[in-house]
Amino acid sequence: MNDKSENNDDTIEEGIPDRPLECSECKKNIAVCYTEMIGDAVTYTSMCADCPELQRRLCGVPIHHPGSSQEENAALACGNCGTTLESLRVGGPVGCSGCYELFNDILVSEMLASKKIAPRAGKAKKSLPIHIGRAPGESMTMNPTLRLLALNEALSETIKSEDYEQAAWLRDQIKALTENPENNDDDKR
Amino acid sequence: MTTKGKHDFQFLKQKKPWNEDPNPIWLASTISLQRNVEKFNFPGKLSTDRKQQIVGLICQKMLSIEGLTNPTFIKAEDIGLIEKEFIVEHFLSTHGYKEAFKGEGFIFDDSGEFLAILNVRDHIHMQLIDCTGELENTWSRLVKIETTLGKSLNYAFLPKFGFLTADPTECGTGLLATVYLQLSTLIHTGKIEEILDKYLDESLHVSGLQGSPTEIIGDILMIRNNYTFGVTEESIISSLRAVTTKLIVEEHSMRNKIKKEGNIDFKDKISRAYGILIHSYQIEAIEALNALSLIKLGVEMNWITQIDNRQINELFFNCRRAHLLCLCNEEKIDNVELAHKRAEMIHKALKKVKLEI
Numbered sequence: 001m002n003d004k005s006e007n008n009d010d011t012i013e014e015g016i017p018d019r020p021l022e023c024s025e026c027k028k029n030i031a032v033c034y035t036e037m038i039g040d041a042v043t044y045t046s047m048c049a050d051c052p053e054l055q056r057r058l059c060g061v062p063i064h065h066p067g068s069s070q071e072e073n074a075a076l077a078c079g080n081c082g083t084t085l086e087s088l089r090v091g092g093p094v095g096c097s098g099c100y101e102l103f104n105d106i107l108v109s110e111m112l113a114s115k116k117i118a119p120r121a122g123k124a125k126k127s128l129p130i131h132i133g134r135a136p137g138e139s140m141t142m143n144p145t146l147r148l149l150a151l152n153e154a155l156s157e158t159i160k161s162e163d164y165e166q167a168a169w170l171r172d173q174i175k176a177l178t179e180n181p182e183n184n185d186d187d188k189r
Numbered sequence: 190m191t192t193k194g195k196h197d198f199q200f201l202k203q204k205k206p207w208n209e210d211p212n213p214i215w216l217a218s219t220i221s222l223q224r225n226v227e228k229f230n231f232p233g234k235l236s237t238d239r240k241q242q243i244v245g246l247i248c249q250k251m252l253s254i255e256g257l258t259n260p261t262f263i264k265a266e267d268i269g270l271i272e273k274e275f276i277v278e279h280f281l282s283t284h285g286y287k288e289a290f291k292g293e294g295f296i297f298d299d300s301g302e303f304l305a306i307l308n309v310r311d312h313i314h315m316q317l318i319d320c321t322g323e324l325e326n327t328w329s330r331l332v333k334i335e336t337t338l339g340k341s342l343n344y345a346f347l348p349k350f351g352f353l354t355a356d357p358t359e360c361g362t363g364l365l366a367t368v369y370l371q372l373s374t375l376i377h378t379g380k381i382e383e384i385l386d387k388y389l390d391e392s393l394h395v396s397g398l399q400g401s402p403t404e405i406i407g408d409i410l411m412i413r414n415n416y417t418f419g420v421t422e423e424s425i426i427s428s429l430r431a432v433t434t435k436l437i438v439e440e441h442s443m444r445n446k447i448k449k450e451g452n453i454d455f456k457d458k459i460s461r462a463y464g465i466l467i468h469s470y471q472i473e474a475i476e477a478l479n480a481l482s483l484i485k486l487g488v489e490m491n492w493i494t495q496i497d498n499r500q501i502n503e504l505f506f507n508c509r510r511a512h513l514l515c516l517c518n519e520e521k522i523d524n525v526e527l528a529h530k531r532a533e534m535i536h537k538a539l540k541k542v543k544l545e546i
Contacts (some may be wrong), residue, residue: 031402068245083234094353096230
């Protein structure tokens with residue numbers, strides 16, 4: 001194992017940029033390089049942050065996926081594009097729109113587990129749609145004073161901490177923004 | 190469909206959006222939207238033929254929409270590895286496009302600020318880079334392009350999941366907004382962790398320039414939204430704006446303090462950075478970027494004169510490999526030779542610069 005990995009290093013041609021290291025389970029960038037030495041045997045494992053392999057090594061047990069009986073679902077695959085549940089579980093991409101309908105709740109619970117849904121939406125009632133943003137064709141206008149709001153919030157904090165020099169600097173910026181309305185003029189659609 | 194070949198890639202090399210950026214802390218921001226076309230499988234599950242078909246469809250619509258000035262499509266197979274790396278550097282992308290090939294491609298426009306990547310992960314990844322601190326307006330500009338395109342092209346969408354993306358963690362809004370801040374003094378004084386703990390909530394994610402969570406290059410922190418799903422676009426932009434404003438205030442306050450007390454440690458750091466840049470025979474990109482960040486700080490402290498932020502920004506981008514290779518205009522340079530070329534280029538640019546400590 002040891003020798004083999006050294007050889008691999010040697011064969012990387014000079015001049016050709018190194019590919020980023022990838023998780024050995026999926027193709028995400030790695031977060032952890034795990035080296036295990038048992039007696040003379042050394043094994044290397046590259047794992048991404050959400051790697052089931054990482055969970056297994058950290059916790060010693062396979063991770064439990066709530067809301068699905070794993071055995072039954074393991075062979076589930078999308079009839080349209082062939083994406084399997086197994087590949088999704090290891091962080092593989094979704095293959096088509098049909099996958100979203102097929103793996104519906106499983107995808108949601110996977111994303112909840114890896115904390116990729118905004119917490120407020122994740123806790124909402126199941127019947128409500130999780131997506132709260134625009135739909136196709138809809139346009140949304142941004143509150144044009146967003147930047148002013150942020151500056152004002154920062155201003156009140158600096159005043160609270162009695163940092164008057166910063167406060168003056170922030171006031172100048174607020175003044176510049178309010179005096180030149182074209183700077184924060186929202187595009188008219 | 191207008192397609193342009195290798196020669197026409199030159200125009201992107203002339204574009205320098207960061208040259209307009211006088212801000213010493215806010216380096217840039219990028220806004221991107223991920224979209225897929227209805228009824229087609231996502232790129233990972235498409236044959237090359239089908240991919241080319243989609244590219245044709247998207248180009249037909251996108252190359253004629255309002256909001257883009259003279260958009261140009263470049264096929265991925267028509268440009269080399271260096272050009273693909275150049276795109277990554279120019280648009281501060283976190284993903285590489287080295288493997289992009291047949292049936293994949295890029296659309297640019299005359300501004301040098303717009304990039305659409307076709308069929309790499311999603312059918313369309315459209316992005317704007319802005320260096321003037323106009324996060325909200327940049328978002329508006331991009332949404333305008335997106336909705337205009339959406340009039341003639343149906344996006345894959347489900348009410349529950351929002352816009353559908355190949356990476357399920359990017360569905361919903363499909364919006365990634367990133368701000369690049371140069372928080373040099375907070376980083377060098379070791380205050381940064383405390384400050385980030387104080388202001389950052391779970392909605393935002395911080396990493397180094399190339400997406401690495403631990404390696405900070407050129408004192409740049411990349412702050413990006415953590416969620417695209419279950420949030421509105423406005424809340425993504427507003428929390429990013431609120432947090433970055435506070436970080437900038439902290440950095441500004443620390444810079445004032447250092448300037449006032451004529452901090453010895455920083456005088457030393459900046460002098461050394463100057464020494465490295467002026468006297469190296471060969472220099473690696475990361476070392477150069479780190480030193481340039483200190484030079485930028487030195488300019489703000491009035492400890493370094495005869496150069497401004499725009500020139501340093503230009504140097505900052507030109508130091509990176511693909512930009513440097515394009516500057517050298519040579520097809521093949523090995524890494525050792527390139528490190529020497531980089532040092533030479535920096536010497537030239539800093540020739541008149543004076544250290545006044």
